[in-house]
Amino acid sequence: xxxxxxxxxxxxxxxxxxxxxxxxxxxxxxxxxxxxxxxxxxxxxxxxxxxxxxxxxxxxxxxxxxxxxxxxxxxxxxxxxxxxxxxxxxxxxxxxxxxxxxxxxxxxxxxxxxxxxxxxxxxxxxxxxxxxxxxxxxxxxxxxxxxxxxxxxxxxxxxxxxxxxxxxxxxxxxxxx
Numbered sequence: 001x002x003x004x005x006x007x008x009x010x011x012x013x014x015x016x017x018x019x020x021x022x023x024x025x026x027x028x029x030x031x032x033x034x035x036x037x038x039x040x041x042x043x044x045x046x047x048x049x050x051x052x053x054x055x056x057x058x059x060x061x062x063x064x065x066x067x068x069x070x071x072x073x074x075x076x077x078x079x080x081x082x083x084x085x086x087x088x089x090x091x092x093x094x095x096x097x098x099x100x101x102x103x104x105x106x107x108x109x110x111x112x113x114x115x116x117x118x119x120x121x122x123x124x125x126x127x128x129x130x131x132x133x134x135x136x137x138x139x140x141x142x143x144x145x146x147x148x149x150x151x152x153x154x155x156x157x158x159x160x161x162x163x164x165x166x167x168x169x170x171x172x173x174x175x176x177x
Contacts, residue, residue, distance in 0.1 A: 003095070003097055004093050004095040004097075004104070005024075005095070005097060005102065005104065005166065005169065005170075006166055008022075008091075008093055008104045008106070009022070009162055009165060009166055009169075010162055011091075012091070012106045013156075013159055013160065013162050013165065014159060015159075016156055016157065016158060016159045017157070017158065017159070018109070018157055018158075019108055019109050019110075019111075020106070020107070020108050020109075021106075021107060021109055021155060021156065021157045022104065022105065022106050022107075022155075022156040022157075023104075023105045023107070023153050023154065023155050023156070024102055024103070024104055024105075024153065024154040024156075024169065025037040025102065025103040025105070025151070025152070025153050026039075026100060026101070026102055026152045026153070026154075026173070026176060027039070027101055027102075027103070027151075027152070028101050029094050029096065029101040029103075032094075035094050035101070035103045037103070037151045037152065037153065038145075038149040038150070038151060039149060039150045039151070039152055040149065040150070041144065041148060041149070041150050043150075043176075044142055044150040044152060046175075047152070047175045047176070048130070048132070048142065050175055051132055051134070051140070051172075051175070054134075055135075056135040056136070057132060057133065057134055057135060058132070058133045059130060059131075059132050059133075060130060060131045060132070060133075061130075062128045062129065062130045062144075063078055063079060063128070063129050063130075064078075064079060064126070064127075064128055064129075065077065065078055065126070065127050065128075065129050065143075066124070066125075066126050067123075067124070067125045067126075067127070068121040068123075068124055069121055069122055069123040069124075069125070070120060070121045070122050071122070072086050072087050072088065072089075073085070073086040074086070074087075075121075083111075084111075085109055085110060085111050086109075086110045087107045087108065087109050087110070088107060088108045088110075089105055089106070089107045090106050090107060090108065091104075091105070091106040092104065092105050092106075097173055098173070098174075098177065099177070100173050100176045100177070102173070125145070126146060127143040127144060127145055127146075127151075128143070128144040129141060129142065129143050129144075130142045130144075134154075134168060134172065135168060137156075137160055137164070137165055137168050138154050138155060138156045138157075138165070138168070138169070139154070139155045139157070140152070140153070140154055140155075140172065141153045141154075141155055154169060154172065
């Protein structure tokens with residue numbers, strides 16, 4: 001029996017690259033239109049501790065990031081670099097997997113959008129971000145927000161053999177049970 005996750009990956013994995021990425025947000029489905037990707041830090045800390053003892057998983061040092069958002073354009077300011085990009089979402093699916101709510105997104109990234117003044121942005125957000133490289137299959141991005149909650153996202157930006165990729169994603173989702 002296949003899940004929405006399996007079907008979504010099978011439909012999009014062949015076109016994944018640095019410009020066409022897939023993300024999996026783990027959080028709570030509030031309604032058909034609202035998905036909340038927020039977790040208590042203690043839960044995320046347990047997940048990080050488990051991943052820290054997993055073979056072929058590396059965890060980067062936390063980085064402070066200030067992000068400016070307007071529509072689908074984001075300006076991220078890191079300690080040693082600035083990244084400006086826009087994105088177009090092509091497909092989104094929210095579903096529950098063994099009592100874990102997920103939102104799958106397939107999007108195109110444009111790394112050369114026009115720069116906008118940060119005075120015109122809809123939202124300015126400061127986070128501390130940790131990137132976990134999971135067995136060279138995908139990155140897990142954990143963002144600690146100032147209001148003491150965390151966001152958890154899996155980002156796939158290169159094609160892989162779909163059955164192995166799906167198994168690795170299922171292994172990470174099990175950490176939330």
